[in-house]
Amino acid sequence: MADHFQLNLGSLRSTITLTLHTHxxxxxxxxRLAREGSHPIMSMAAYIxxxxxxxxxxxxxxxxADWFMLMLEDKVLRAKAQMGQLMEQVSHLEKLLPSQIDxxxxxxxxxxxxxxxxxxxLGFLAVYLLTDYDTLVRRVLLAHHTALIGRPDMEGWIDQGAHQVRSLFGIAHRCRVSGVTRSDVAADNARFQEAVDKYGRPPQDVLDGExxxxxxxxxxxxxGSTESEPASASDDVPADDETDATDKPS
Incomplete structure (x- = not known):
């Protein structure tokens, strides 16, 4: 007869760090906190x-919450694709270097x-987007240093990359915990209607859980549901007004 014993296993843990090279x-x-003449920008910690x-x-x-997660997933994947296109443009520039120069x-x-x-x-995906931006900036700065592009092009590409990250933060700032469950949806009760008034009505397939x-x-x-609370830390602030209001899944 096999011995029965309990395996007291703990939780898995790993150490993860992020290295950034550019200011x-x-x-x-x-x-960035709000100050005269500039919009506040959410921090990555607040987004996470x-x-x-x-x-x-x-x-x-x-x-x-499912709807908001779909919004963020859609936006971060589109932002990563846009960042990739900027990278491809830089790669094309780098090919203009003479073969004798390494x-x-x-x-x-x-x-x-x-x-x-x-x-x-979704937090990790945003960090990956930030590392892509860090790489883009390094390569664009080097392209300017080696006279492959002028300052206007350098600043334009850096700003385009930053916009991808800031617009993701802008969507996240609108996301809140509704305190609603699908039981409230089925009952079409006041709690659900209040959430619809605040955030809009999610698509039916999202409401159904499909x-x-x-x-x-x-x-x-x-x-049972609880009162609605902001899904953000105390340092959550409105992001740049660059966010496209159409950044919602259909």
Whole structure:
């Protein structure tokens, strides 16, 4: 007869860090407080906190959390594709260097290394987008240094890349925990109607649970709803007014 014994296994853990080489990417990581003449910009930490909370709410059968996750997933994937197109343009420029010249990577002699504590896949995707931007800036600065482009083109490409990150933050700033479950949707009660008034009505397939983000967690609870709270940390601030109001999944 086999011995029965309990395996007391702990949780899996890993150490994850992020290294940034440019001031441009570091500023997007930190965000910006509101001041005269400039808009505030959300920090990456605030964005990650929002995605963490949305993931928890989606696990509790909140259809609005599922909707917001779909919005963020759609935006971050489109932003990554746009960043890739900018990278391709830089690659074309780099081919203009004479074959006799060998140019190495443009790396910071004292980069900043940051620990990452992220509980959501959408948070990781945003960090990956930021690393793409960091790489883009390094390559564009080097292209300007080696006379492949002038200052106007350099500044234009850097701004286009930054816009992709800031517009993602702008969408995240509008995301909130509704306190609604699909039981409220089925009952068409006041709680659900109040959420619709605040955030708009999600598509029917999202309300039905037929369409969810590929990163949505399993639904583990269909408990009673709670009061609506902002899905953001105290440093959540409105992002640039560059956000496209049409950035919603259909």
């Amino acid at each position: 441009h990417a570091a500023r997007l990581w930190q965000g 906190n929002i995605t963490n909370i949305l993931k928890q709410a989606a696990a509790q059968d909140d259809p609005f 140019v190495g990577d443009n790396l910071n002699i004292h980069p900043v290394t940051l620990p990452l504590f992220i509980a959501s896949q 369409r969810r983000s590929q990163f949505a967690p399993p639904i583990i609870a269909v408990a």
